[in-house]
Amino acid sequence: MDMIFEVNKEEFVRAIKPSVEVATKNTLKEFKYENLVTIKATQDKLALFAYGGAASIISPISDSNFAEIDYKCEAEGNVTVYADDLFTFVSSTPSEK
Helix, strand or coil, rough: CCCCEECCCHHHHHHHHHHHHHHHCCCCCCCCCCEEEEEEEEEEEEEEEEEEEEEEEEEEECCCCCCCCCEEEEECEEEEEEEEHHHHHHCCCCCCC
């Protein structure tokens, strides 16, 4: 089964930004994990993992540290994606009213 979760888009963009920056800025040249972010969804939170060679970050994302994220998990799982693609995709999706 695929990972399925819902979040407030604007708050999610704000929440993923530090991980995207670690994965894409000031990275080691041709580093194996450059521009990659792993997203892990559990019932109570998301966690983003990024390592650019010079720095790493684990970002927990939940209603307790992003009050307006409105996180809901339907199916737990994890996936590794290109950080810049994630940020571009999430930023470009329409917001629900």
